[in-house]
Amino acid sequence: MSRWLNSRLGQRSPSPSEVGFPVGRRALLRGAGAVGALAAVPTLAACGDDDDSGDGGDGSGEVTFGSNEVGSTFAKQRQAAVADFQSKNSGITVKLNEIDHNSFQENINNYLQGNPDDVFSWFAGYRMQFFARRNLIGDVSDVWPLDVTEAFKAASTGEGGKQFFVPQSYYPWAVFYRKSLFAERGYQVPRNINELVTLADKMKADGITPFAFADKDGWPAMGTFDILNLRINGYQFHVDLMAGKGSWESAEVKKVFTQWQQLMPLHQTDALGRTWQEAAQGLHQKKSGMYMFGTFIIDQIPQADREDIDLFNFPEIDSKVGAGAIDAPIDGFCMAAKPKNKAGAKKLLKYLASPDASLQASNLGEPFIASNSKADTAKYTTLQKKSAELVSQAKNIAQFLDRDTRPDFASTVIIPAFQEFIRNPNDANSILKNIESQKKTIFVE
Incomplete structure (x- = not known):
């Protein structure tokens, strides 16, 4: 590149x-x-x-x-x-x-x-x-x-x-993986969050980082937040939150960050010093087992290995919400x-x-x-x-955070907030309080 x-x-x-x-x-x-x-x-x-x-x-x-x-x-x-x-x-x-x-x-x-x-x-x-x-x-x-x-x-x-x-x-944004790695290790595509965590634990036991992860550029972590919010709170809550209508200090959003915090140990560490291109290399080299990302990840895969790349929809977390909503700009x-x-x-x-x-x-x-x-x-x-x-089967399609909300809010508030959460995942409440405070000054008609 x-x-x-x-x-x-x-x-x-x-x-x-x-x-x-x-x-x-x-x-x-x-x-x-x-x-x-x-x-x-x-x-x-x-x-x-x-x-x-x-x-x-x-x-x-x-x-x-x-x-x-x-x-x-x-x-x-x-x-x-x-x-x-x-x-x-x-x-x-x-x-x-x-x-x-x-x-x-x-x-x-x-x-x-x-x-x-x-x-x-x-x-x-x-x-x-x-x-x-x-x-x-x-x-x-x-x-x-x-x-x-x-x-x-x-x-x-x-x-x-x-x-x-x-x-x-x-x-679409989805979970990408190498078919050959799954075949070699006997991994199965998970159908729900419990199966996903079980799969991730198997990968860790095999010396493989479950999820490639990078946020040096600020925007990639938006995809992780989006999918967790869509799976936990549903499409309408998500798009309303993006439009400035919901509270970032609500119990619903706090639940998303609690889930994210629990999943963080399954992701590559030091994400703020890594570009998405570098994270994609970990997937290609089978050092990472999965990567929640957009289809353009294929640009980082050599032509000879591209047919070995597959994807699956991020599984459901709450059966009442299901897995029918995705990001597909x-x-x-x-x-x-x-x-x-x-x-x-x-x-x-x-x-x-x-x-x-x-x-x-x-x-x-x-x-x-x-x-x-x-x-x-x-x-x-x-x-x-x-x-x-995947997209033809989706019930709802979100556009990715920095399209679903104001660009000034995405760049000046969300990027630094999410990066601070990655640095200090135990400080979610104060981070969300700060997001909500700044949101009120930006979403003014």
Whole structure:
């Protein structure tokens, strides 16, 4: 992995397009971003001018498309998709406005309040809902129904039951392991938390660290918190907490940290001095038995060993809650609140969510997991197929902590709090008190 890439991944969970999974990921967790002008930033230029010329009638004419990728495989995929769309829709031309990933995310607030493109790249869940509540993006409910699961639809829905987002691709967070290690040692995939702990104890007895773990970059531990909260308190509690509606000092959240504290001895020590890439090497070398992480972990596995990597859903903790909720960040597209060519924009959105668009992405050879359930999966790897199966079975899909909440809260409050917990797991109560105190100053409408 290049030094340039490592520098970009320092303070945020990575974009899959940067690590071999071309699914535009999330903004840098710093400064101005998706939730307001946290710092003064220049306005992101969009294609077109200030003339609102209506909805484009039947869609003919120009549609502007703001893409948060330049020069990447994902950028090439979008270029191919645009060419394919235009070949199928005579009379409609698409003008791509390609902006580098970080500039797009960090200037999104000014962009949407200025002169945005008709269609633009964005994320599902809270990041989309935030702008929907402020009437900065358009209702695209009439583009639906699409061939996606109900969980994808829920993540695309804002207040009032309307859809403001069209999903295109995703990847899940799960427990990754090497099939050969499990076969050699006779390990079995656990079905509940007791079986997971029993398995971990066997690994320790065999001289293997049960869980690879790293949090030098601040964001990886969010995945552990997410899955524990989803398993203990359920999806709705989790997303409400992320939206600032629940208390971090509640008995429910304290229960999550108690469980996390109990599981900590099963994880690699000195996590704050280790990157996720280094933790992934432990899994590859069979020094660690499992790793709770995103599918982009495969980037750190040599090609010859990739078919030996498998995954399983983190098992249930409470049978009343079950294991139907997972983190599976979904990427796709939104429409401006007042597009210059509304009909053309909606035709483009419908296409971008289609199997045809997914095929254009798959044809370029990089791993790509389409949201569309009818997409051609012939070129998918075994791990891609397993990922698709896992997500298709999910009842609820969360977007990962730094997408499900405000980026300023994630970066300035959660990262240091979780790192302090990793250093001092016996100090959870004071850590949660501090999170709740800071939350009240940030979640102010």
